[in-house]
Structures are given as structure tokens and as C-alpha cells.
Amino acid sequence: MSILIGKDTRLVVQGITGRDGSFHSAQMLAYGTNLAAGVTPGKGGGRFEDRIPIFDTVRRAVQETGANTSIIYVRAPFAPDAICEAADAGIGFIVCITEGVPVKDMARVLPYVRSRGSRLLGPNCPGIVAPGDKVKVGILPTAIFKAGSVGVVSRSGTLTYELVFQLTSNGVGQSTCVGIGGDPLIGTNFIDILQMFEEDSETKAIVLIGEIGGTDEQEAAGFIVKNLSKPVVAFIAGQTAPEGKRMGHAGAIVSGASGTAKEKIEAFEKAGIAVARIPSEIAPLLKKTSSAVSG
Amino acid sequence: MSILIGKDTRLVVQGITGRDGSFHSAQMLAYGTNLAAGVTPGKGGGRFEDRIPIFDTVRRAVQETGANTSIIYVRAPFAPDAICEAADAGIGFIVCITEGVPVKDMARVLPYVRSRGSRLLGPNCPGIVAPGDKVKVGILPTAIFKAGSVGVVSRSGTLTYELVFQLTSNGVGQSTCVGIGGDPLIGTNFIDILQMFEEDSETKAIVLIGEIGGTDEQEAAGFIVKNLSKPVVAFIAGQTAPEGKRMGHAGAIVSGASGTAKEKIEAFEKAGIAVARIPSEIAPLLKKTSSAVSG
């Protein structure tokens, strides 16, 4: 079993005819994802790769194909509306890849999504991969994955690829890998995913990849101590980041004395959670903490 | 037992120092209502009738006195904010007497109240009286009531007084009398109150007083057939009202062919519910339908 996605996933791609949407749709199909439909307003009636039906609206896509999961590749000014459209159409799980969505828009979109009973992953996230089921909803390169029992949750993109690659190179496979996104306001946070990994029978140990900015990691550390039985290894990027500068991600910023890597690492260590100081320490630490991790 | 109010009611009056607020506060106190506090911004620290403490905010009133019910007498432009303040302060039951609140404001206030877990009665309503407990939260004249077993729910003000007076004159007492208000958008409707009367052991029969406009009575008729075991007698005002004219109440208007008294009376009769054609028929009909009604 994986979390959030799996064999039952029926995916609709919002913005399927765009440059990124079409490229990644092909990649997801190639990996094994059940891509049920695409949506591009004004292009309804067409087909993607001569087989996947394209609709004008998500609602129609849901009605016609039973899609239950959506991924959004539309440009930032239109992404908030796309998220609302998916939630309003009854999509239960929405992944927003789009980077650069204004924070104010997210503050309005998040209660909308919640009130419709949907879950949002992102925005500004690389998506999610379940290597055992060969299902990907996102942009992560599939070659780095190996089916296994480590759950990975991360605020980062390419850093996640690097760390997953190192796990796989060391023979450590993954149950599900989730990128929660690098923006200040996101739909799903560490705690949500940690809880799901705790409940997922396939997951035996967890890697948490954090970075500077906010207090999500500190809250995750508190949550782990109280609620998690499975071993966790953490890594925090940005120890050398200066104060007041946005480090690429909108959410990666140290404000005054708050949100530093030091503070986050201390929170984990105080909670007795292993923290890897450098990426290559993660796999050895995992093996040490959990006998269930193969390799 | 009464519904919505009773011996546990601890009331805060919003706008207690105004003309209507102070007059009706004295009336409520005289009847027996547990008036715990008043609120008027800028007049915190004072006392009403030398004994009831006045606060600047509802939150403070709740903290200091444990108020759980609020009644609002502030002017229409400020009433929506007063309702939100009460809900935000944790008041569970809010009664808004104020007439003339813009409908657009109510469309925004109603989800606010619901999201905070509160119930609103009104606006533009006369409030609620529980004769058995001698508790009044509103402006209804208490002399007309007599403790008993008939639940009264009404969209009207003085018409309710008239009909309750006729009940009492005929020896028919009331369990609780609720005025839901004459505006198009209200916090509590017929169905909400009917459900409560159904669950209230003290209530043996129900009088429903409707008027032209909207479809609340039609929906109530449908609800009664499906969900109510107790006998109901209905009365609908406005059989002679012309189309397109607002009859005093903001909500009392026939639009095109919809919202007429005829349509409402037919809905009740189709559902097998007794409808009084004139006010003086109500008491006899009640006695006929329910042996539990004394007199």
C-alpha cells in the first residue's frame, strides 16, 4: 500500500496541452499512472496522444472518466482558480506543481479546498511517487526510485531527487515519496504526511527533508515524539543561508532569528530524532535506526 | 423543558444602553430572564440598573459572566458586525432583533456564524419566550403567554402576539414561542424549530405561522410529513397580497407566481396538515388535532 495515490488513482491533468503539462503527462503515462483525462478550456473534444480524452472542464472530466485525482500545470495567475475548479468538481486529491502562486491567493484557496472536503498537495511541489505501484503524480524523475519500505517527505525538489537517488544507490527502497512544496502556505504539511506514513503498513521508516523558513519542522518534531512509532531520519538544508534572503523557494527564508536550520536541527535532536548532517549520512542512519530497511 | 432557551440561559444584551436595548432589558429582567451582562463599546465598566455589568466587548462579557446567549439591539448598519462578534466570542445562541439588515450582509454573516458553531435567530425577529421557565429573549409582550404544551413558530411579530393571545384566551398554553423573523435570509428556519419541537418532551402540538414570500413553508410542509409525529396547525398570512410588492417585511413578497399564500396553503393541505383560514380557527383546530392540548 502507498499513501495518497496508488492503483485506484484515476488522474486528470489540468493544463494537459501546455508545454510542461504534455511533457509530464507522457512521463506519467510511461511510468504506469492511470491517466484518465486531460483538461484545457476550449480544447474539449480532443485527445492527448490520440487516446486520453480532453475536456473543457474538470467537472466534465470527472463525470465522463471518474477521475479522482488531479494535477495542475497551469501558470501561476490561473493556478488558484484551477485548484478551486478541481475541488468544486469533487476531486479528492489535488496536486499543484505550479510555482509562484501569490500567497494571498493561497490564503483564500486553502479554506475553499478544505470546505469542499478535498486535499491539496503543494503548490510549488514536485508531486508524489509510489514506486511499488508504479504510480507518479508529479514531475519527479522515476529512474531514481526503487520499491521498498522507506517513506520520504520533503519540502524540496531536486534535493529530494538527490537524496532518493542516494537511498536507491544504497539499496534502500521507498514506499511513497511526497514533495509537500516550498511555499509559505501549502495544502499538506509534514504532520499530515507523517500521520499517513504511520498508518501505512508498507512504510517501516521515514526520511523527512526540511529546509529553512517557518516552523513546520519544529512542529513535525513535536508530532513525531508524541504520535509516531516508526523511526525517522531528518535532514535540513540551509545551514549557511543568511537572514532575510529568499533562498529560491518562496518559503525558504530566515526571518530575524526564526526559521533557521540550527533551530530546526535542535528541535529534532531534542526530540531524539536522528538528523543527518550531510546527505550521504541519511542511508547509513536509516539502516542503523531501522532493521526493517533493507540494503 | 423548552427549546433554545431555559433556566440555563445566561444572557448578554448587545446595545444595552440604547433606547430599545435598555427598555427591553428591563422587560426581560422583570419577566425572569437571567440577564448576565450588557455590551456597549466605550461604556465598559458601567452598570445597567445599578447591577448588570456592562462591557466593551462580548468576549469580555463571556469571560467575566459566562454568558451563553446574546440578544442584539444595535442599528442595522452595525448589526452584522455584532452578530459576528457574538459568534467569535463563543456565544452559542444569538438572537438579532434588528430590522433592515442588508441581505448581502446576511449572506456573508450566516456562513460566519455557522463556521463558529453558533446558531442565529433572526434578524428582524421578535425573539423567543419560554413561559414555563419565565425566560424571554426578545421583545414579545409577556402578558399574552401561558405555560403549556403548544410550540409556536412564526415568521411574524404582532400577528404572533395576536395568535398567542387567542391561544391563551382559549386556555391553550405554550411550551416555547419562537419568532424566526421576516427577512429573506435568516439564521434559523421553520424546519430547524420543528425538529427541536419534535424532540422536546414538553411540546405536544405545534402552531406554525407563515406568510407570503419564499418557499420556507412549502419545505416545512414536506419536512412535517416525513419527520414529525406531533400534530401541526398552520396559518398563512397574505392571501390578499398583490404580486411584486414588499408587504412590510423584507421577505414578504410574491415574486411572479411564486411565494403566494395559496401555494403555501395547498402545500400544507396536500401534506394533510390542518390550516386555519382565519386566526380564530387556530385554537379549535388545535384542540381537535391533539387531545394533549388543554383548555
Add this chain to the structure above:
Amino acid sequence: MKIHEYQAKELFRAQGIPVPPGEVAESPSAAAELSRRYGKTVVIKAQVLVGGRGKAGGVKLAKDPQEARQHAESILGMDIKGLTVNKVLVTEAVDIAKEIYLGVIMDRASQQAVIMASAAGGVDIEEVARDRPEAIHRLTVDPLYGVLAFQSRALARELHDDPAVARQIAVIIEKLYAAFDETDASLAEINPLVVTPAGEVIAIDAKVNVDDSALFRQGEVEAMRDLSAEDPGETESRKMGLSFVRLSGNVGCIVNGAGLAMATMDLVKTYGGQPANFLDIGGSSNPDKVVTALKIILGDSSVRSIFINIFGGITRCDDVARGLVAALQQVEQVPPVVVRLTGTNETEALDILKQVDITTAATMDDGVKKAIELAH
């Protein structure tokens, strides 16, 4: 409050909704002059605050200034459902390829605004709603979010297949909702919204009703009130904070409270009489209000008797009685008056009423019956 088509079009124009050029005229010569200025076929449209003017002959095409003058002459002064036409709108005629219905109402059941739209426009939308409900699309608008782009886009696609036309309609949907929201409207309607053969989308009719309770913050809309188009009794009663609606009977009614006032009218009818009006004087015992109420009712020469029904409630009945006496003494040539007063200090009240020449009644039923009798 209702406003005229030409005023609603001003609001729409300010919002950016396309409407054809047009101006109002109060005389046939002004209409002819406007027709000359536009230099093309115009439509002459009666401006009355009631529906059904088309069937009544209040809307006519005019090819030239002469025809414009003739039609304006026939329409101005026309009586439509009891209202006199004082103004016509002279507006450029538009070629029609398709007619769409678009309206926003405040929906009581969902407690939200609902946008209703139909590709079957230009006809009576209530008929469509009754006969072919599936032809009407409904979009509920969350008041905290307004119309979202995906919603207007999807609705527009239901109304027109051509993406370029649908895009224009989507924009108009959003602007119509904005006009509705910003003016505190209870109704904002375009019927029909026209698609021209060239694929342009234009609102050729406009209707806006505004929530009376919100007029305190809608100064611009309030200024549009056309006093010449409403019953003088309604104008007078509004100024005094009363609520009055004229009916066609001969028993005048003065009641405190809207529900009780309606029930009183109904009872008049039940007992074989005809109510002359709805009149709610509210909770006050202010003699000025009673004077105004009496004067308004006396303005109607068909009134043969007056029934005053007051349920005192918290107000003391002796106060009400003193107000009534003062009022009756200020007004001359009053038809027979029947008073029913109930509540605190009822007995003292009846004593006070002995000063004036009126009939009293113990109950509502009794009072109504006496008033009907006196009207004969």
C-alpha cells in the same frame, strides 16, 4: 426598490457590460431628435417599473425620426398595468442572431446569490422555468468568493458553442454579478443578452431591483428613484417610516405589524369585504404616523370605512389611544372608523377613545365585520 431600464443600463455600462447607445426622451420631439442623431433604426421603449410592456405595445422599432416621433407619441402617456409612461428610451436597434437569458437573484433557499442562465432568452423566463426547467442553468455563488473564473467559463460554454462568443459571455457573467453585488441588488437581469450575426454580445435589456434595506449605503442608486413612477401614498408613507401598498377595495386598514396587517386584510376578504390597502404603522404610538396613515388612506376616494387594528404588545394602549385621538382630531371628513385596541391598559384606552366619534371592537373578527358593514 426598482429602477428603470435606462438606469440599469447606466449601471451595467459603468461595469463594462456592452449595451447599445441610447438615451431617454420625455417628448416625441426629443425622441425624433435622438433618432436623427443616431442616424439608424432605433427602438422606442416605454420606461415603466412593471413587466409586460412589450405585450402592451410599449416597445416599437422606428426607421427614421418621423417614425420615432410617432411611436414616442403613442407610447408616452400610455397606461401599462396602472402605471403611466412618462419616459421612453431611444436606443440603437441591434441585429439578433441568438437571444440568451442571464440573471442574478438572491436565493432564499441556498442563502446565496444564484446566477440563472438559459440559451432560450428573450422570452418570459418564468414560463421557461415552468415548462422546460432543464433549459435553465443555475450557478450558486459563494458570497465569500464571488464568481470564480472556472464557473463563468463553464456556464458560458453551456450558453454558446463558439469559444470566442463564450469568452465574451463569461466576462459579462462576472460583470453582471459584480453589478449585482456592488449595488446590493436583489435581482440583476439581462433578457435578452443578444449575440449579433457578427458574434458580438450585447445586453439589449436591463433590469435591476435593489434591496431596500441597503439603500442607506447606495446613494447613487437611491438617487435614481423615480417618484413620478410610484404611488404618492407609497412615497409619503416611506418618508414617515410606514409601509403602505394600495389595493382596489373600500375598507381602509391601519395595523401595527406586517403579519397582522396582512392577516387583517385577509380577514376583510374572508368576511366578504375588500381591503383598500396594506398599511403597517410599526410599533410606535406616535400620533404623526397615525395622521400620515389616515391622510394616505383618505387620499383614496373609494375608501368607505377604516379599520384600525392595534395589538398593543409592549406599547401601552392608553398611549396608542391618545395618539389616535390626536390624529383623528387633525383630520377632517373621515369615513366611519372602527378601532380595535388590545394590550396593557386596554380599559383606560377605551375610555380615552370615547372623546372621538368612532366604533370600538373587542376582537379582530368583530372589528373587521363592523368595518365591512360600515363600508356598505
Add this chain to the structure above:
Amino acid sequence: MKIHEYQAKELFRAQGIPVPPGEVAESPSAAAELSRRYGKTVVIKAQVLVGGRGKAGGVKLAKDPQEARQHAESILGMDIKGLTVNKVLVTEAVDIAKEIYLGVIMDRASQQAVIMASAAGGVDIEEVARDRPEAIHRLTVDPLYGVLAFQSRALARELHDDPAVARQIAVIIEKLYAAFDETDASLAEINPLVVTPAGEVIAIDAKVNVDDSALFRQGEVEAMRDLSAEDPGETESRKMGLSFVRLSGNVGCIVNGAGLAMATMDLVKTYGGQPANFLDIGGSSNPDKVVTALKIILGDSSVRSIFINIFGGITRCDDVARGLVAALQQVEQVPPVVVRLTGTNETEALDILKQVDITTAATMDDGVKKAIELAH
């Protein structure tokens, strides 16, 4: 994006928040002239996009034009935390009876804007938050409702006992939130908000940071960007869609992805080196971006070696390698470069990289170590 105090005050003024009269000067004589015009004591305030200017001597009172000139002379050109002062704000001095802190931030935890206020204003609010958290009042603002009247009223009462003063503060709270909301700010702050001995409330400082992601719709704010106040490398990188932050070390870093870029910097530090910068070139293999990245890094004369760390991901490594070669050929006098490339077609990529004089590395660890070595 940060804007200057004088610009933030323009936004506040437009919103109706009271701020003292003031204008910006870029020379001592202009400052003297402004002092003359105001004809009373003024404050000369350094305009730099960094905090702590007060302690650095960047804020001074001037009684007359001569003193204004002297202070402007000493402040203009001053270096505050690495930034040069190019402008001063000359503004009327205000008598202070009480100082209040008022700020709005976008709170990540509650996912809503939070208004923070303290009667202990005029000091470093982070110190207050640490030492006396109970002195800070927090008001969470529902984004769907904004600041409600009862909320601003209650908060204002916590800040000042005098009802007349509290009323002014309540209005300023609402307007500050409006400014925050309308400009897509991540922070809008008044520290201090001053109550004068006469009971007037005035904002004598102003700070606004705007969400970079929202600049596409904040043209007026975007136009306030002071390029002279920021690192030219940051300006250049922003134009190319790169993300660059200068640091003080000697190992230049070019990485794809923000998290990986930070982890790379951290690794340089862990292995005893000093990173010269953060630079995220994003997901593209566009040679122009790599050229820009190289040029920006080479603009820093302290850079002794460059580490390029690319995790190919879905991008094909041979494409990236071709981009790198093209870029390296366009740039002269490059310090030693170490490249680590991983992903699809990695082998072909390494072949391509043989065309240029660079060191390759198989892993991130390996690459970092080599780059540090070459920097010595």
C-alpha cells in the same frame, strides 16, 4: 521585495493612514531646502533596505536647515550593514506621548494574516516577543472576511485606554490591513505608531515587504524597486529568472533547485570551505542561464573556484552538458570549474564535457571536496 520607508509611507498615505509630511532628498542641500520649507524641527532618516539604521547613526534630529544639511552630509554615503545610503527622508518631527507597535504578517502556521500589536512600541519587536510575549496582542484575520469592526475595536482598546485615541487606532488597524491586503504584502508594519500629547495618532515609521510572486499584478509597487539599493548580481539574476544570493566565501556554486543549492552550500561549509553564493538556475538546460550564472559569479573577485552541481532529473544530462560547454566557451578567465552531473544520459554528458577544461566529479561530496581544494 522590500521598499523604502518613504515609499511605504506613500502607500499608507494613499490608504488614509496619518503620516507626518516628508520628502526624500539625495543631497545635503536638498535636505536643507526641505528643512527650510517645513520651518520646524525635522528628522533626517537614512533610506536603506535593512534594519538597525538607528543604532548605526542613520536617524538624526535637525532644528534648522544648517543642521539638516550637516546630518544629511553625514548620513548620505554611510554604510549600514553593507548597504550604502543614497537617500534620506526629511520629515517633520512629532511630539511623542506614547509609542505603539502595529504590524501585519502572513502567518504560515495559521495560514492567515495575523495583526500583531503592542503598547510597547518603538523598540525591537522581536525582543519584546522573546522577553515579554504577553505584551504582544495577536489578531488572526480570516482572509474571507478581513478585519471586522469588533476586532479592530477590541484590539485598539488593548493598546490605549482613551476611547477617542482607541477609535483612531482602530481605524488605522483596518487601514493597515487594507494596505497589506491590497499590495499583496508579506509584512506591513508601523513601529512606532505614535500618540502625540494632543491625542493624535500618527505613523512615524513604515515598513512594507511585498510577496515576490504577486509582483505581476502589483505594477505600482514593482515600480518602487530601488535597483541602486540591491546587489547588481541579484538584479541580473532576477531578469534571467535565476535566484541568486551573494555570500562572503570563495567557492562559487551553480545548482539546479533551491533545496539542492542550499544543501550544496552547506556541504561546502561542512568540508571546510566557504560558499561564495546561493545560485539556483532552475530546471532548464538553457545555455544563456548558465552564461548569466557564470558571469554573475565571476563579478565577485573573491571567487577562487566554481562548483556546478546538476541533478538532471527528467532533463537529459547530454543537453545540460552541451549548454555548459556553450556557456563556458562564451566566458573568459574562468577560475577552475568542477562539474557534477547526474541523470539520464550521464555517460554521453561526461564525453561532451571533455571538450572544455574542467574537472568532473561523480558525487556531490566528491565535487564539493574538489572545488574546495581548487579554491586554495
